[in-house]
Amino acid sequence: MFYTESRVREPPTFLSSCYIERESILSIMETSDSLRHRVINNVMALHSEKNAADAAINIWRLMASEIISIVGESGFNSLYARSLFIARPEFPWLAEAAHAVHADSRFTELKNSFENKTPAQITKANLQLLIVFTDIVASVIGEQLTMSILRSAWGNDVWNRSQP
């Protein structure tokens, strides 16, 4: 179980118009053996720097760059804020998304949240955050297109390792 909110809504933005019911997110998450979830597991394994927090932020930066180039800064920020909102009940120590003005400071709050946390805690929280984020993206633009974006962000190597 990743979170306990019975229903998740966000402030009125485009994404809220296609908000996802808790049940549907759960059902997506339950298929944790899906290719995308394997890809997320593998990208985290590939980025196994000594510092788990740095590894997590690096993965986010790679993905953010790709998604921002397609949907814009505000589109990404909205998706990211919603993902944190969904993940926080399970990991209350994750900071809420700040309205970062510069790309450099986009993940500062997330990085701060990882301070004093064990690598296992960071990995678990980040895994959930990535799954929630990509689940939302996939629910809006489809699994195939989401996978295409993630592949551009994280590279073919991750893909090849994730094939069944």
Add this chain to the structure above:
Amino acid sequence: MSEKVSIRRLQTGIPGLDNLLGGGLPEFSFNLIAGTPGSGKTTFAQQIMFNLATPDNRALFFTVLGEPPMKMLRYQQQFNFFDIKKLDDSIRFVNLSADLLDGNFAKVLSRIEDEVKGYAPGLVFVDSFRSVVQSAKTGEEGTSGLQRFVQQLGVQMTNWQATTFLIGEYLIPEAESSPVFTVADGILWLTQNLYRNSMVRKIQVVKMRGQAQVPGLHTFRISDQGIQVFPRAIVKQVVLGESAGEESAKHQRVPTGTPGLDEMLGGGLPHGYSLLVVGPSGSGKTILATEFLAEGVRRGEPGVIAAFEKSPSQLLNNQLSTLVKAGQVGVIDTRSLDLSIDETLHDLIAMINRMKAKRVVIDSLSGFELALAPEFSEDFRGSLYRMIAELTGMGVTILMTSELEDRYTDLRFSPFGSAFLADSIIVQRYIEITGQFKRVCSVVKVRGSKHSKDIRLFDITDEGIIIGETLTEYAGIMSGRPTLSP
């Protein structure tokens, strides 16, 4: 040496559009796709993009403000042309919102240039360009900055050998003053017109440098397949002094399949003619039309019917149903109630070509008019004229039916005043003789040919129409109550 540059014309992948453009879209041209909100601009642009983009001719699709990219990607995927496999290798979406918000036109221009350098596309799209225009109005740079921006973009993209499309919502008064309109090589204008609860989409090629586009407004439809344009039929100029083949074909007669009727017509219906069969409800017009198609099939001439009176599932009569099932007669789907004549004509021509049909039936003009969007009903006569000219120009022989209630005080041949459109006319009507309703028919007109002037009784039997005797002993037949001549 004076070798002229040869401009390659790109095939857009939008059915019907290349004809309008005059053969396709000029390579490296700078185009504007403009129109009202919801008129299909983005769909139009993306259909062209997905059709043309290949790894060797890549496409960059810049999104500016306006429709959120996530939403655009979500909805455009619903169309069959949206091929996700083309993304990255052939197509890239790039968002420019931040550049426009943060900076000025120069920054947007430089960002576009950087992306174009990096990806080397052959096709560039900017959606929505309207956002840039609006930003010019509110920004400090103003319209002169916009003009410079548009000109530079146009020059830059041509130099980078990219065919470019700016997509934007424009209203006409604003459009006239927009610098984009001056700079653009091609302008495509999309509209959706509401008229008495029906909506019709139209496209106009306002400008296309260096080639002869088809003028005027043309209807288009958006379906799961994307956009399909139906170029408006334009009557071709008649060339005097036809070839010997055409001349001899004209003298050929097409048997109608109803015994006795060919003699009344002076030996059958002249090849390539249009025949209008007019009569009240139940007078046997559809049966006459069916016999016409069946006779064609017997002679190895496939036929096509556009049946507006009934849906294809309750097809008319057994004889016609058999012909359709055997694949000898094709049926045009006419169930939609917001058709344009050009769409129907497009379907007819496609089926005529597919079946190599020689005979066409339109049953009936009254039903056809009802099936059209109200906007087109107003110009039904004019559109019908263009349609008949196009079909007869293909060398097919047409039989049209038209319902007209019997009037015994005046003599009319068509509710639309369209009788003059037909090369020949057969009138059917009811008369009363000795306490019985009887059917009579007469050939009113066969252009350029002798024909019978008789008014003859006819019956409808299981074997079809049986033409009976001439009512030579009666007078006042057209009044509905003939009397025996003294």
